Each structure stands twice: as structure tokens, then as C-alpha cells.
Amino acid sequence: MLRIRGTVGEWPVDLSIEMDEGDWAQLGAQLQAVKPEGAPVAAAKPVNPDDTQWQIARELLRKAGQLSGPDLLEQLEGLTGSASSGKRLLVRLRHSAEVKVLSGGDTPLYSWVG
Structure with a gap:
């Protein structure tokens, strides 16, 4: 039953x-x-706007290859519509294993290493 x-x-x-x-x-x-053989069964879950923004932020930097901190922050603020959300994504990118941050000159450079 x-x-x-x-x-x-x-x-x-x-x-x-x-x-x-x-x-x-x-x-x-x-x-x-x-279900294809060997494929895991995933539970349906609602789409989290933070996850969507994170994926877009990663894709933005991946396509650009390299951006200065201020340029990247400006684009992230435009993406999220808020300065604080843009800064959170910037910090998340800074700590991502897919991103290398070079602290040279006046501003940091964010590079995609994927």
C-alpha cells in the first residue's frame, strides 16, 4: 500500500x-x-533566483575571459538590479575555483580558468 x-x-x-x-x-x-540506465533520479525543485544569477555571472566572466573588478561589479549590479547583490556575486566569484583573481595595479583582474 x-x-x-x-x-x-x-x-x-x-x-x-x-x-x-x-x-x-x-x-x-x-x-x-x-529514466535512462544509470541516470540518477533527481527530485524536482523550484528554480532559485540566486542560482540563476550565479550561473549567469559565471557565464558572463567565462565569455569575457577577463574583466577588471569595477567592470565586473558594474555588470553584476546591472544583472541583479542592486549593488549589494552584485557585490555578493563578486565575492562568490572571487572564491570560486573557476576564477583566478590577480591583484595587480589599481584594481583586481578576474580571469576565468574554468
Whole structure:
């Protein structure tokens, strides 16, 4: 037996489904047909705006190859719409293994090393 409890909107749900061995085998066969062999099953999760911005920030620096700190910060602020969010992404890039920061001259240089 499979029991599902939760809510749909504000309505409580308590659903019990009885399945025999044939039902379980059929369900398993359908899941194998959907999932390629050896591929992990990933749970669906909502898209986090911070993750999206992080991916865009990484791609921005990767495409540029190298940017000065002020130029990169300006672009990140434009991406996020806020100075504090842009600075957070800049710090995250600074500590990323995919980015090399050279502290030469007046401003740091951020380089993509991927």
C-alpha cells in the first residue's frame, strides 16, 4: 500500500493506494522506460533566483575571459538590479575555483580558468 498525505491548496489530503506485486512491477518498468540506465533520479525543485544569477555571472566572466573588478561589479549590479547583490556575486566569484583573481595595479583582474 502507498499512502500520500499533504494538502491541495487549503484542503487536507490523505490518500491510500493499494498495489499488488504486478502493479509495482508495472510501475517500475514504466519508470525504467522514462529514466535512462544509470541516470540518477533527481527530485524536482523550484528554480532559485540566486542560482540563476550565479550561473549567469559565471557565464558572463567565462565569455569575457577577463574583466577588471569595477567592470565586473558594474555588470553584476546591472544583472541583479542592486549593488549589494552584485557585490555578493563578486565575492562568490572571487572564491570560486573557476576564477583566478590577480591583484595587480589599481584594481583586481578576474580571469576565468574554468
